[in-house]
Amino acid sequence: xxxxxxxxxxxxxxxxxxxxxxxxxxxxxxxxxxxxxxxxxxxxxxxxxxxxxxxxxxxxxxxxxxxxxxxxxxxxxxxxxxxxxxxxxxxxxxxxxxxxxxxxxxxxxxxxxxxxxxxxxxxxxxxxxxxxxxxxxxxxxxxxxxxxxxxxxxxxxxxxxxxxxxxxxxxxxxxxxxxxxxxxxxxxxxxxxxxxxxxxxxxxxxxxxxxxxxxxxxxxxxxxxxxxxxxxxxxxxxxxxxxxxxxxxxxxxxxxxxxxxxxxxxxxxxxxxxxxxxxxxxxxxxxxxxxxxxxxxxxxxxxxxxxxxxxxxxxxxxxxxxxxxxxxxxxxxxxxxxxxxxxxxxxxxxxxxxxxxxxxxxxxxxxxxxxxxxxxxxxxxxxxxxxxxxxxxxxxxxxxxxxxxxxxxxxxxxxxxxxxxxxxxxxxxxxxxxxxxxxxxxxxxxxxxxxxxxxxxxxxxxx
Amino acid sequence: xxxxxxxxxxxxxxxxxxxxxxxxxxxxxxxxxxxxxxxxxxxxxxxxxxxxxxxxxxxxxxxxxxxxxxxxxxxxxxxxxxxxxxxxxxxxxxxxxxxxxxxxxxxxxxxxxxxxxxxxxxxxxxxxxxxxxxxxxxxxxxxxxxxxxxxxxxxxxxxxxxxxxxxxxxxxxxxxxxxxxxxxxxxxxxxxxxxxxxxxxxxxxxxxxxxxxxxxxxxxxxxxxxxxxxxxxxxxxxxxxxxxxxxxxxx
Numbered sequence: 113x114x115x116x117x118x119x120x121x122x123x124x125x126x127x128x129x130x131x132x133x134x135x136x137x138x139x140x141x142x143x144x145x146x147x148x149x150x151x152x153x154x155x156x157x158x159x160x161x162x163x164x165x166x167x168x169x170x171x172x173x174x175x176x177x178x179x180x181x182x183x184x185x186x187x188x189x190x191x192x193x194x195x196x197x198x199x200x201x202x203x204x205x206x207x208x209x210x211x212x213x214x215x216x217x218x219x220x221x222x223x224x225x226x227x228x229x230x231x232x233x234x235x236x237x238x239x240x241x242x243x244x245x246x247x248x249x250x251x252x253x254x255x256x257x258x259x260x261x262x263x264x265x266x267x268x269x270x271x272x273x274x275x276x277x278x279x280x281x282x283x284x285x286x287x288x289x290x291x292x293x294x295x296x297x298x299x300x301x302x303x304x305x306x307x308x309x310x311x312x313x314x315x316x317x318x319x320x321x322x323x324x325x326x327x328x329x330x331x332x333x334x335x336x337x338x339x340x341x342x343x344x345x346x347x348x349x350x351x352x353x354x355x356x357x358x359x360x361x362x363x364x365x366x367x368x369x370x371x372x373x374x375x376x377x378x379x380x381x382x383x384x385x386x387x388x389x390x391x392x393x394x395x396x397x398x399x400x401x402x403x404x405x406x407x408x409x410x411x412x413x414x415x416x417x418x419x420x421x422x423x424x425x426x427x428x429x430x431x432x433x434x435x436x437x438x439x440x441x442x443x444x445x446x447x448x449x450x451x452x453x454x455x456x457x458x459x460x461x462x463x464x465x466x467x468x469x470x471x472x473x474x475x476x477x478x479x480x481x482x483x484x485x486x487x488x489x490x491x492x493x494x495x496x497x498x499x500x501x502x503x504x505x506x507x508x509x510x511x512x513x514x515x516x517x518x519x520x521x522x523x524x525x526x527x528x529x530x531x532x533x534x535x536x537x538x539x540x541x542x543x544x545x546x547x548x549x550x551x552x553x554x555x556x557x558x559x560x561x562x563x564x565x566x567x568x569x570x571x572x573x574x575x
Numbered sequence: 576x577x578x579x580x581x582x583x584x585x586x587x588x589x590x591x592x593x594x595x596x597x598x599x600x601x602x603x604x605x606x607x608x609x610x611x612x613x614x615x616x617x618x619x620x621x622x623x624x625x626x627x628x629x630x631x632x633x634x635x636x637x638x639x640x641x642x643x644x645x646x647x648x649x650x651x652x653x654x655x656x657x658x659x660x661x662x663x664x665x666x667x668x669x670x671x672x673x674x675x676x677x678x679x680x681x682x683x684x685x686x687x688x689x690x691x692x693x694x695x696x697x698x699x700x701x702x703x704x705x706x707x708x709x710x711x712x713x714x715x716x717x718x719x720x721x722x723x724x725x726x727x728x729x730x731x732x733x734x735x736x737x738x739x740x741x742x743x744x745x746x747x748x749x750x751x752x753x754x755x756x757x758x759x760x761x762x763x764x765x766x767x768x769x770x771x772x773x774x775x776x777x778x779x780x781x782x783x784x785x786x787x788x789x790x791x792x793x794x795x796x797x798x799x800x801x802x803x804x805x806x807x808x809x810x811x812x813x814x815x816x817x818x819x820x821x822x823x824x825x826x
Contacts, residue, residue, distance in 0.1 A: 132659060171824055179824060232819070241683040272681075284819050349673060351686055401686045403672055408688025452690045460694075508627050508796065509698030539633055539658035574660035 129172030136165040138266050138570045143547075146563035151263075160566055161264045164188045167217075177225055183218040218275045226281075234280040239273065240294055242342060242355055243412050244401035247271045248466055248499060250414040250444040251355050251397030254278070254294055254340050256362035257470050260303040265548045265566060267532070271470065276300055288346040296338040299330055299390060302362040327364065328389040336392075350402035357395040361418070363471050363491055364388040366483060367437055368424040391438075392419040408450045416473075417441045423479055437479040442494065444468030456504070463500040469557070490557060496521040501530075510536045514546075518558060526552030526559030540574040597717035597729050603753045604746075605710055607782065609649055614781050614807035616642040621653075621802055625699045628795030635661070635697055638825050640815050647671075648707060650816035654825040661697065665821045668707060677821045684818050693740050700769065700789040700798040704740055714739050717746075725750055741768070749775075752782040767792050778805050 138161060145156040154160070166186040173179045189211045220236030227233075243249035248271050255276045261269035279295040330336040338359035345352055368387040394417040401410040417440070424432040448464030472494045475485050485492055501516040516530035532546030548566050552559045606612040623635040636656040644650050651668040655661045663679035674687040692704040711717070714737045721728035731744040743761040748754065752775050760769040774786040783805060790797040814820065 132662060173824075181824075239682045241681060244686065246685070282819075284814075284817065287813065287817050290818070346673075349670075403686075403688035403690075406672075406688060406690040408686065408690065410686075450688065450690075452694055454693065458694045505695070505698070508625060508633075509695060510627075540660040542660070572660075574658070574662075 129170050132169045132171075132575065134165070134167040134572060134574050136167075136268075136570065136572045138163055138165065138264075138268075138568065140265065140548075140566045140568035143549075143565040143567060144563055148563075150560050152561070152564045154564070161266070161568075162189065169218075178221065178223050180221045181218060182216075182220075185215045185217045186213065187215070188212045228283075230284040232282045232284075234282075235278075237275045237277050238280060239275045240278060240280055240340075241273075242340075242353065242399075243397070244351060244353065244399045244410040245412050245446045246410065246448060246450070246462060246464065248446055248464060248470070249399075250412050250446055250466075250468060251353070251357075251395065251399050253357045253359060253362075253395050253414075254296065254300075254338075256300040256302040258303060259363065259471070260305045263305045266568065266570065267530075267544070267546065268570070274303070290342075290344045292340075292342040292344070294340040294342075296340075296359065297334075298332075298338075299336065299360050300338065300362050301390060304363075324383070325386045325388060326370075328387065330360070330390070330392070348402075350400055353397070353399040355395075355397040355399070357397070358392070359395075360390045360392050361473070362390070365391055365421065365437065365473070366485065366491065367421055368426070368432075368483070370424075371427045387424070389421065391421045393417060406451070409448065411445070411447045413443065413445045415441055415443055418473070423483060425482060435478045435482060436476050437483075439474040439476055442468075442474030444472075444494065457506065458504075460503040461500070462502075463498065466497040466499060468494040469497060492557070495557070512536075520552070520556045520558050522556060524553035524555050524559070526550065526554075526556035526562070528558050528561075542572050544568075544570045544572070597719040598712065600719060600727050600729060600748060600753075601712050601715075601717035601731070601746075604748055604755060605712060607753050609643065609710060612781075613643055614779075614783070616640070616809060616811040617783070617805065617807050618809055618811060619802045619805040620656075621800060623697070623699055623701075624799040624801075626797050626799070633698070634658070635699070640811055642811050642813065642816060648710070650813070651707075652816055652820060655697075656825060663824065667816065667818065667821045669816060671707070674703075675818060675821060677818075682822070684821060699800075700791045700796060701800070702740065705769075705771075705789065711744070715744065720745075726756065754782055754784065779807050781807055783807070 140160045142154045142156060142158050142160055146152060146154055152160075164187070167183060168186075169181065169183045171179070171181045216237065218237055218239065220234050220238040222232060222234040224232050240254045241252060242254060243251040252273065255273035258269055258272045258274045262271065276296055277298055281293045283291045285291060338357075340355065340357040340359070342353060342355040344354075365388060366386065367389055370385045370387065372383045372385065395414050396417070397412065397414040399410070399412040401408070403409065418438045420440075421437045422434040423437045424434055426432040444467055446464055446466045448462065450460065450462040453459040453461065471491050473491070474494050479485060480493065498519040498521065499517070501514060503512060503514045505512050512534040514532045514534070516532070518528045520526045527550070529549045529551075530546055532544060534542055534544040536542045546568055548568070550558055550561045550565060552562070554560055554562055618640050619638075621637045621639050623637070625633040625635070635658065637653045638656060640652045642650045647670050648668065653666045655664040663677075665677035665679075667675040667677070671692070672689045674689070674691070676685050676687050677683070678685065692707070693702055695701070696703050696706050711731055715731035715733055717729045717731050719727055720730045727748045727750065729746040729748060731746060733739060733742055740762075741760045742763040742765065745759040745761070746755050747757040749756050754773075754775050756773060758771045759767055760771065762768050769792060770790045772788045773784045775782045776785045777783075783802070785802045785805065787800045788797055789800070
């Protein structure tokens with residue numbers, strides 16, 4: 113850590129780079145007890161997340177045409193590690209008793225007018241954002257979703273995606289048109305929340321006692337690399353994008369169960385092993401944004417063509433009955449609008465209809481039946497949602513009151529309501545507080561969090 | 576009766592002249608603000624001091640590039656320098672209904688619909704509409720209502736069918752510079768909303784507004800906008816006013 117700090121300091125001094133960053137404390141606690149899960153069990157008033165975050169961003173230019181950006185994120189949990197008592201590390205460092213993690217979040221170099229005029233080349237770990245929808249996008253597939261932080265319900269991480277190693281070529285043909293080609297040498301895997309592997313397990317039709325999990329991953333070969341192409345332009349004052357992504361599912365696909373042969377001597381009960389994979393897929397997307405009568409609108413349509421994956425249920429060395437898991441192709445889309453109503457200083461409203469959450473896929477009916485993949489599970493079937501939020505700013509924008517909502521529309525319905533308030537105490541210093549409350553059927557993706565309502569407080573200082 | 580007829584005749588002759596004068600003066604003002612007599616392009620640092628009704632101050636600093644667009648609203652690019660939580664945020668205006676916001680934290684560009692123009696600009700007493708360089712004559716008729724040795728006073732009223740946040744604008748125009756020195760901005764129902772006062776300075780061959788104070792009459796408080804390090808006619812490339820440059824970092 114000291115070496116890292118020294119390197120950062122030296123690089124900054126030598127290149128005249130700029131250092132910015134953020135210090136943030138985020139805590140959330142449960143408003144009620146939940147003893148039956150399915151995902152979280154806790155007591156009322158119990159903390160869910162207690163963490164400090166520090167971001168450090170270094171940016172600079174080597175020359176007029178070469179620039180770079182590096183971002184480190186450091187996390188520290190307040191929960192002491194007991195072994196069985198909190199012990200310090202070597203030389204008295206409290207590192208063992210206070211879990212701490214540093215992450216190279218982003219690191220890239222950018223060359224403008226690379227080889228030819230108007231071609232920008234960015235190499236490194238980077239976030240490449242596609243699409244026009246607000247937050248929830250169906251064509252933004254170059255970076256894996258940060259699912260680990262999604263379930264902390266920290267609004268800063270809502271549907272955020274993590275930077276990925278990529279070679280990104282952006283050619284600007286005229287004032288409004290861009291042609292982009294991205295090469296991603298690595299497959300993309302969304303980080304899952306700590307202790308949430310149980311989310312992956314199938315529904316009730318498959319009896320699984322103490323299963324283990326096996327994950328199939330593609331070999332690290334050039335032919336297995338991901339890539340994307342995109343053309344964006346403006347037509348009739350509307351921003352239009354056409355994209356093609358060849359990559360992989362970022363979240364694991366449950367594809368079968370293998371039961372080891374029972375051994376009466378050592379293992380009298382068959383031991384199931386769940387099989388997962390991250391199959392390849394192509395996504396062809398169209399996205400639009402513009403305005404009609406001063407109302408902002410956006411629309412995204414994506415057609416997903418997954419690799420054919422055969423599922424299996426096998427007992428010992430016995431034969432397996434193969435079945436196709438995903439449909440040959442399926443649509444996801446999002447339609448949304450925003451507007452500011454002329455009430456007081458302006459009431460901002462934003463609503464979207466979403467067909468297909470980021471974790472959902474179109475399973476064959478056979479796979480649904482055999483594997484017990486229900487509509488409402490995470491990584492389950494495609495469903496419809498309405499997401500909406502309203503914001504109102506007061507006192508010269510030093511106070512922002514917001515109300516967010518998510519409605520899950522399926523055979524059964526649930527909803528989440530997220531009221532919040534943010535105070536800008538000083539420039540670059542803000543305190544945000546809010547609630548995450550869920551109602552409706554428990555047999556829905558978000559309804560399953562019905563007893564996990566929580567309150568959070570977040571303090572942020574930017575420098 | 577004859578006397579009344581002559582008064583009416585005189586008024587009928589005089590009023591259109593006053594009206595025509597108003598529109599002609601407004602045209603001259605626009606020529607200096609956004610037209611042929613305005614700088615072809617401008618680059619400056621803009622410091623915004625927001626003072627709330629209790630006297631608390633907040634400061635925003637932006638770098639701004641502007642280019643005269645003969646066909647419409649000037650192209651404008653703004654990049655925030657401070658405070659730290661908005662540093663790197665960018666705002667690109669290509670026309671009244673084509674605006675983009677760059678969010679550096681997410682490396683994302685979002686299109687902003689024109690409904691946002693009525694919102695406050697970063698918590699200041701200026702709205703996005705105020706920050707634009709609209710051509711008043713496109714939306715307002717101007718009438719000369721008063722003339723002093725130093726100034727013209729124009730009353731701008733909305734043309735039929737036009738929707739704008741200000742139903743009426745009273746504008747004081749310096750005879751020396753032919754630029755506004757003061758504006759009273761009235762709401763659609765005639766209530767006084769804001770008062771803007773500005774100072775100009777000669778830079779090269781142009782008179783440029785260098786200090787604008789916008790006072791919110793109803794809520795109290797004001798915002799002072801100061802232009803520094805002004806450079807004109809640098810030959811800023813049209814390419815600066817694109818999404819490519821919107822994403823670029825400002826030193």
